[in-house]
Amino acid sequence: MSSASQARRLKGPDELEIVAFERGHFSSYSACGIPYWVGGDVSDRDRLIARTPEEHRARGIDLRMRTEITEIDVARCRVRARDADSGAETWTSYDKLVIATGARPIRPDLPGIHAPGVHGVQTLDDGQALLDTLASTEGRRAVVVGAGYIGVEMAEALINRGYEVTVVNRGSEPMATLDPDMGRLVRDAMEGLGITMVNDAAVTGILTKDGSRPAVRAVATDEAEYPADVVILGIGVRPESALAKAAGLPLGEHGGLLTDLAMRVRGHENIWAGGDCVEVLDLVAGRERHIALGTHANKHGQVIGTNAGGGYATFPGVVGTAVSKVCDLEIARTGLREKDARRAGLQYEVVVVESTSRAGYYPDAAPMTVKMLAERRTGRLLGVQIVGREGAAKRVDIAAVALTARMTVEEMTALDLGYAPPFSPVWDPVLVAARKAAAAVRKAPR
Amino acid sequence: MSSASQARRLKGPDELEIVAFERGHFSSYSACGIPYWVGGDVSDRDRLIARTPEEHRARGIDLRMRTEITEIDVARCRVRARDADSGAETWTSYDKLVIATGARPIRPDLPGIHAPGVHGVQTLDDGQALLDTLASTEGRRAVVVGAGYIGVEMAEALINRGYEVTVVNRGSEPMATLDPDMGRLVRDAMEGLGITMVNDAAVTGILTKDGSRPAVRAVATDEAEYPADVVILGIGVRPESALAKAAGLPLGEHGGLLTDLAMRVRGHENIWAGGDCVEVLDLVAGRERHIALGTHANKHGQVIGTNAGGGYATFPGVVGTAVSKVCDLEIARTGLREKDARRAGLQYEVVVVESTSRAGYYPDAAPMTVKMLAERRTGRLLGVQIVGREGAAKRVDIAAVALTARMTVEEMTALDLGYAPPFSPVWDPVLVAARKAAAAVRKAPR
CATH class of the missing domain: 3.50.50.60 (FAD/NAD(P)-binding domain)
Incomplete structure (x- = not known):
C-alpha cells in the first residue's frame, strides 16, 4: 500500500x-x-x-x-x-x-502444532486470535517457542500481563541476531525479570489435552515438557x-x-x-x-x-540494523556478527567495552556493553552490538551510518558525537569501542 | 592532564x-x-x-x-x-x-559586575563559590545573564532548587547555537517551566545594595530592572x-x-x-x-x-555537534545554521518536520522537531537541529556521522537506522527530514 x-x-x-x-x-x-x-x-x-x-x-x-x-x-x-x-x-x-x-511465520510440522492455543503473531488477525485465547483461558502459563525479536517481545508482553513465561530456544543464547556472548546478557536480564529461559532445546511436539478439539497443555522438547496454557510461535519467518x-x-x-x-x-x-x-x-x-x-x-x-509512478529512486541495500527491547533492556545490532564475518571471508579484530549511557556522575547513568568488529589490515568497521538500558539501542545508528560510509574504526574515534552529561560520558560508549578496536587493529599482525 | x-x-x-x-x-x-x-x-x-x-x-x-x-x-x-x-x-x-x-568566561566591563552574588560557573572553584552564596542568601530570585548552554542549564539548576528564575538574553531567542525558529521552541518550553525569558535585552549594569561591600540587588538592562539575589553569568567564553x-x-x-x-x-x-x-x-x-x-x-x-609520547594521531576537525537539556526538553544541533551557511558562501534548501520519538501508537511517543539544511545542487547535508523530548538529542549523532562522511540528503534517505516501535516511527524523524530535504533539492532551481 x-x-x-x-x-x-x-x-x-x-x-x-x-x-x-x-x-x-x-x-x-x-x-x-x-x-x-x-x-x-x-x-x-x-x-x-x-x-x-x-x-x-x-x-x-x-x-x-x-x-x-x-x-x-x-x-x-x-x-x-x-x-x-x-x-x-x-x-x-x-x-x-x-x-x-x-x-509467513515458520510453523514446523510437529504434532499438535495446529492445536487451539498455539499462536503465531504475524498479522492483526493472529494478534486478535491470541487475545481471544488469553481472554478465554484461565491458566496463566505461557510458553514462547523461539527467542528472536518476536519471541523476546512476546515474552515481555506476557510477563506484563502477569503470565508465567518460559521461552524455549533452539540456540545457545536468546537473540541469535547477536553473538552468543552478547545474547548471554539478554538471557541474564530476562531471567532477572522472572522469565524462564531454556536454551539448546529442540521442540519435538505440542502436547494437548483430551477432548474433541483438544487445547494445548505443554510444549515437549527432546529433554523435558513445559506446561502451557498458551503457546506463542516466534521461530521466524x-x-x-x-x-x-x-x-x-x-x-x-x-x-x-x-x-x-x-x-x-x-x-x-x-x-x-x-x-x-x-x-x-x-x-x-x-x-x-x-x-x-x-x-x-x-x-x-x-x-x-x-x-x-514514472520517477526514479533506488534502494541501495542494508547494513543489518535492528533494535529491540525486553522491559527496560535495550538490544541493538548492525553489520556483521562474528559468524557473519567468517562466512563472508573476512578476518577481524573484536573488542567488547563496558561504559555508561550518561556521565558516570549523572543520575541514572546506566551500564552499557558495546561489542565492535573491525576488519584486519583495513580497520574498516564491520559491526556493532549493544546491550544496555535507556539510551543504549539507538546509539547503534552511529555505527549504521559509519558502516554505510565504509568508515574505519580509526576514523570513528574522531567522530563529533553529541556530548553533555545527561546524554553521554565525555567519550561516548561507541567512541570508547572504536578507540579500543583501532588499537587492536594497529597491534594485530598485518 | x-x-x-x-x-x-x-x-x-x-x-x-x-x-x-x-x-x-x-x-x-x-x-x-x-x-x-x-x-x-x-x-x-x-x-x-x-x-x-x-x-x-x-x-x-x-x-x-x-x-x-x-x-x-x-x-x-x-x-x-x-x-x-x-x-x-x-x-x-x-x-x-x-x-x-x-x-575564560566573558565578564563584560559593567558597573557592579564584581559585586558579591555575581557568579561565573567555569571552574569547580566558581561552582563552590556559587553554592556558598546560595546557602548564605535568603532571597530566592535568580537572574541568569545569557541563554546559551550554560545559561539554560543554570536556569534549570536554579528552578530545580526552587528559585524564581529570569534569563536575560541579548539575542532574539535562547540558544543562539540554534536558528531562531528552533530557539523559539526552547523559549516556549522554558516559559512552560516557569522561567521568565527576556530576549533582545542588553545588560547595562548590576545594581547593588548599600553597604561596605554591597551585594547584588538587580540586573539592569536598557529597558528594565530585574530584581536578583544571585546573578549567574553565562555569556560564553x-x-x-x-x-x-x-x-x-x-x-x-x-x-x-x-x-x-x-x-x-x-x-x-x-x-x-x-x-x-x-x-x-x-x-x-x-x-x-x-x-x-x-x-x-x-x-x-x-x-x-x-x-x-612518540606515536602518531590526528584530530581532523569537528562538525559542530552539541546537545543540551532543560528539564525534559532535549536540544541538539550539528553542522551549519542558516547564518553559518550564508557566511560560508553556501546556498541551501531548508526543511522543518514534526515527528515523534517512538511509533505514534506506542506509549510516551513524544513530539520532535527536526530542521535540516542541504546544499543546493549537490544535495550535501549541511546541518541538523533537533528540539524534542526523550530520545531527541542523541539522534543528532546520525547527522554528525553523515556530515563527516559528506553524505547527501538523498543518500541519507536510505540509511538503515534502528527501528522498533519503542524507539522510532517506521521512518525515523531524521529520515523524514532527509526525504523532505531531498525533495526540496530536486525541486529547487539548479
Whole structure:
C-alpha cells in the first residue's frame, strides 16, 4: 500500500489506474506493534492501522480486501484473484505489477502444532486470535517457542500481563541476531525479570489435552515438557514467495524474490517487488539476505511507488540494523556478527567495552556493553552490538551510518558525537569501542 | 592532564619526565557537570573529579597545583611558574610543551559586575563559590545573564532548587547555537517551566545594595530592572590565550591558538595545544571556529599525548555537534545554521518536520522537531537541529556521522537506522527530514 500511495502521489487516477489485492481483513497496519498491543501497551488494535481500506479508496486506489491472488501469469500480464468469501475467481490484467506478499511465520510440522492455543503473531488477525485465547483461558502459563525479536517481545508482553513465561530456544543464547556472548546478557536480564529461559532445546511436539478439539497443555522438547496454557510461535519467518516461484520469477538462496537496485524483479521490466518477500543486499557482507522489517518494507514501497509512478529512486541495500527491547533492556545490532564475518571471508579484530549511557556522575547513568568488529589490515568497521538500558539501542545508528560510509574504526574515534552529561560520558560508549578496536587493529599482525 | 596521562602510557618515567602546572585547586574534573552539581542532581563535588593530583602523581606525573605559568619563553624553551601562595617564581625548561590553558568566561566591563552574588560557573572553584552564596542568601530570585548552554542549564539548576528564575538574553531567542525558529521552541518550553525569558535585552549594569561591600540587588538592562539575589553569568567564553599571545604563538580570528592536524602549534615543532584554548577546523564550513567543549578537549588530549609520547594521531576537525537539556526538553544541533551557511558562501534548501520519538501508537511517543539544511545542487547535508523530548538529542549523532562522511540528503534517505516501535516511527524523524530535504533539492532551481 506504501508503493500504491506513492505512485498515486505522482500520477493521478486519469493517468494511472491502481488496483490492490489484500487477502486479509486489514490494510496498512504495523505488524511490529502487535506484541505491544498484546502486552497492553497499545490499548486498541485500530491504533496500529495507519490507513483503512476506505481511506485508500478515497485516494483513488481500488483496494480489494479479502481477495487473494492465486496466480501470476507473467506471459499474459495478468493475475488471478479469488474472493475469500464466495470463492469466485477473476483475471485482472496489468501493465505494471508490484509484488508485496510479505512473509509467513515458520510453523514446523510437529504434532499438535495446529492445536487451539498455539499462536503465531504475524498479522492483526493472529494478534486478535491470541487475545481471544488469553481472554478465554484461565491458566496463566505461557510458553514462547523461539527467542528472536518476536519471541523476546512476546515474552515481555506476557510477563506484563502477569503470565508465567518460559521461552524455549533452539540456540545457545536468546537473540541469535547477536553473538552468543552478547545474547548471554539478554538471557541474564530476562531471567532477572522472572522469565524462564531454556536454551539448546529442540521442540519435538505440542502436547494437548483430551477432548474433541483438544487445547494445548505443554510444549515437549527432546529433554523435558513445559506446561502451557498458551503457546506463542516466534521461530521466524520465510518470504511468502510461492506465487512468484510458480510464475517463474527469480528467487534467491533464502527463498526471497531477487530485485535490482530500483526494486525491479530481475529480468522483468514491469514487475517490482518489495517488503518481506524480497531479499536485500547486505552492503557489509556483499551478499543477499532476507530481513523482515517494517522500516525496509516502507522504504521499498517508497522506491517502487516512485519508479512505478514514472520517477526514479533506488534502494541501495542494508547494513543489518535492528533494535529491540525486553522491559527496560535495550538490544541493538548492525553489520556483521562474528559468524557473519567468517562466512563472508573476512578476518577481524573484536573488542567488547563496558561504559555508561550518561556521565558516570549523572543520575541514572546506566551500564552499557558495546561489542565492535573491525576488519584486519583495513580497520574498516564491520559491526556493532549493544546491550544496555535507556539510551543504549539507538546509539547503534552511529555505527549504521559509519558502516554505510565504509568508515574505519580509526576514523570513528574522531567522530563529533553529541556530548553533555545527561546524554553521554565525555567519550561516548561507541567512541570508547572504536578507540579500543583501532588499537587492536594497529597491534594485530598485518 | 589527558595528554599527560596518554604520553605516560606510551613512555615510562625513565624515558619521559612529565611536569604539569595547574593554577587552581583541582585537576581533571568535569566542568560540564557543574550545573548539575549546583542543581543538586550530582550530590557531591568530588564526583566530578576524574583523577586527583595524588592519583596523577602516583602515575608518575609531576603535577604542581596552585602554580601558575606567567610566561612562555619559546626561544629558550622554558616556562616561568609562580606559586600562588608564596608568589615565588621559578623557570622550568622543556623539550616538549603542551598548552592547555582553557577558556575564560566573558565578564563584560559593567558597573557592579564584581559585586558579591555575581557568579561565573567555569571552574569547580566558581561552582563552590556559587553554592556558598546560595546557602548564605535568603532571597530566592535568580537572574541568569545569557541563554546559551550554560545559561539554560543554570536556569534549570536554579528552578530545580526552587528559585524564581529570569534569563536575560541579548539575542532574539535562547540558544543562539540554534536558528531562531528552533530557539523559539526552547523559549516556549522554558516559559512552560516557569522561567521568565527576556530576549533582545542588553545588560547595562548590576545594581547593588548599600553597604561596605554591597551585594547584588538587580540586573539592569536598557529597558528594565530585574530584581536578583544571585546573578549567574553565562555569556560564553573566550580562549585563554594571553600567555600564548605574549609568547608570539599564532592565534586565529577568535583568539584561539592555531594548530596543525596533529595538534602542534603552527610553526612550532615541539609545542602542542588543545582544549578550550585552541581553534578547531569546522569540516562543514571549511574554516576555524572556537568551541569550548569537554569532548573535544579530551580528544585533543589523547592526540597530543600520543604525539608527544612518540606515536602518531590526528584530530581532523569537528562538525559542530552539541546537545543540551532543560528539564525534559532535549536540544541538539550539528553542522551549519542558516547564518553559518550564508557566511560560508553556501546556498541551501531548508526543511522543518514534526515527528515523534517512538511509533505514534506506542506509549510516551513524544513530539520532535527536526530542521535540516542541504546544499543546493549537490544535495550535501549541511546541518541538523533537533528540539524534542526523550530520545531527541542523541539522534543528532546520525547527522554528525553523515556530515563527516559528506553524505547527501538523498543518500541519507536510505540509511538503515534502528527501528522498533519503542524507539522510532517506521521512518525515523531524521529520515523524514532527509526525504523532505531531498525533495526540496530536486525541486529547487539548479
